[in-house]
Amino acid sequence: MRPGWWHPDETRVVERIPKTATGKFDKKGLREKLDVGDDEMEDR
Structure with missing residues (x-):
């Protein structure tokens, strides 16, 4: 179990x-596309 x-x-x-x-993944662009706020990313 994990x-x-x-x-x-x-x-x-x-x-x-x-x-x-x-050619690298654009993490910032992906977050903007998915509408992930900075406060949501800080929780992780």
Whole structure:
């Protein structure tokens, strides 16, 4: 059995993950697209 903090609080399915000019995942762009506020990210 795994601790609860190993499991995500929420799962969202997206059609495409935005990438930066260098080809890396654009985490900031993804958060903006999913409308995740800074206060929600601080809880994790």
